[in-house]
């Protein structure tokens with residue numbers, strides 16, 4: 001029942017966190033139950049939903065760091081959010097040390113995968129979707145997400161440097177498929193921060209569609225200031241300003257993915 | 265004589281590469297000799313200057329990977345660019361494996377520092393400036409840059425998430441100062457992608473100035489489409505469109521830093 005999607009791009013600032021939060025909220029608004037995992041040590045998805053990052057106050061306070069490094073159960077790290085139907089595994093300031101801590105251990109690429117499958121198996125009513133927000137790198141945390149996921153969503157900023165990194169990213173996904181996760185597929189490449197006043201946006205969009213065809217999702221997310229404002233209020237844009245030009249495309253993106261997954 | 269500046273921010277997409285290239289070109293236009301080191305495995309600074317990323321064609325082709333991992337000399341990896349007075353150490357596709365390769369070796373945090381000081385000592389006429397473009401992370405590559413540098417320049421995008429990561433970054437710089445480089449200072453925080461039509465830009469700018477005062481540089485870089493277009497032509501914006509609203513602020517930034525460094 002549960003479909004797990006990793007939101008990945010090693011290029012920085014291309015809208016991974018923004019897409020994780022707003023797609024999760026848009027899916028929840030359309031009746032899906034969603035768990036969002038904040039795998040980025042920066043913890044932007046956690047703050048963008050108005051939640052506190054995991055602190056290691058006492059032994060009982062299980063955080064994502066404990067799950068990845070000490071193989072603690074995931075259930076204790078799941079919290080509710082202000083969005084109905086959306087739960088969260090918060091990031092943890094210590095996560096920046098997680099990659100070095102598991103660097104040479106056995107099973108270092110599948111820690112998240114096993115924790116997540118144990119958690120989902122323990123639930124009467126598992127979520128319809130799990131989304132994983134990734135850091136801007138192709139290191140062990142992102143590899144953990146690629147091995148835990150059923151599919152990958154690639155946000156692509158309509159700018160030159162973002163296009164440049166795409167072929168390296170697609171190669172990495174193929175390597176992950178061959179080595180840790182043969183079932184991994186690409187849900188699509190999603191064009192974002194599209195600015196119709198700017199020729200560069202059109203050039204990038206045309207270039208990507210030429211190379212990747214139907215792998216590019218129909219829905220395009222425009223550059224929209226309300227999207228950038230929403231996280232400072234700890235809300236997804238679908239709650240901050242539901243009818244604005246930034247929120248409606250994320251609702252359309254959710255519909256398009258539900259259709260592609262045969263869940264509508 | 266040589267001043268080495270690391271351009272650092274773990275938040276992705278905040279203008280590290282754009283600042284590295286355009287500040288380097290603006291300093292060169294004002295008579296300074298500059299070496300730019302592309303320490304980011306994505307290699308955007310290399311492509312943005314129209315150069316090819318290091319390939320490991322044969323044993324003689326020394327790349328930055330060889331310098332960091334195998335402690336090869338830096339001189340063989342330095343190339344000319346189309347900008348007079350600006351030389352480059354290109355990135356290398358293999359760099360994404362560098363951190364794991366040096367993960368537990370002795371001196372892993374000072375590989376770049378020793379290679380750079382050996383190189384500068386071997387030159388009759390060392391450059392006035394060395395700029396180091398860093399990846400969006402606080403891993404071993406960025407720590408190598410913090411230990412090799414005399415000062416740090418922090419590009420800060422005028423957006424909510426970029427502000428959130430600032431305190432973590434400043435803490436990391438303090439840790440680097442205490443552990444690997446006691447002489448390290450902060451040249452400043454540089455506001456970029458400032459959009460005067462957008463209230464959020466003003467809020468972020470006011471917030472940073474309130475907390476950091478004079479550590480915030482006077483020069484503000486506006487959001488400007490010519491800046492985003494220039495890398496697709498392999499040129500800094502100071503060459504692509506020298507009189508535009510994107511190029512002039514980088515010339516002003518170079519002047520401000522020359523003044524702060526007493527080199528004007």
Ligand SMILES: Nc1ncnc2c1ncn2[C@@H]1O[C@H](COP(=O)(O)OP(=O)(O)OP(=O)(O)O)[C@@H](O)[C@H]1O
Nearest residue numbers: 012013014015016017018136222223224228276423
């Ligand atoms: N469609 C959009 N319109 C306007 N601003 C946007 C849009 N999407 C994202 N942003 C803003 O752009 C910045 C970068 O987005 P975001 O932080 O989501 O990217 P990221 O890929 O998660 O970054 P990182 O690589 O650091 O994890 C943020 O300040 C965000 O608010």
Ligand SMILES: Nc1ncnc2c1ncn2[C@@H]1O[C@H](COP(=O)(O)OP(=O)(O)OP(=O)(O)O)[C@@H](O)[C@H]1O
Nearest residue numbers: 012159276277278279280281282400486487488492
């Ligand atoms: N002042 C500006 N105005 C308009 N666009 C800009 C400006 N500065 C940078 N950009 C664009 O924003 C994007 C992000 O900038 P850049 O790649 O330099 O950031 P970065 O911090 O180096 O990213 P990464 O974290 O991936 O290394 C690029 O597409 C760049 O062209």
Ligand SMILES: [Mg+2]
Nearest residue numbers: 016017040044
């Ligand atoms: Mg993010």
Ligand SMILES: [Mg+2]
Nearest residue numbers: 280281304308
């Ligand atoms: Mg960069």
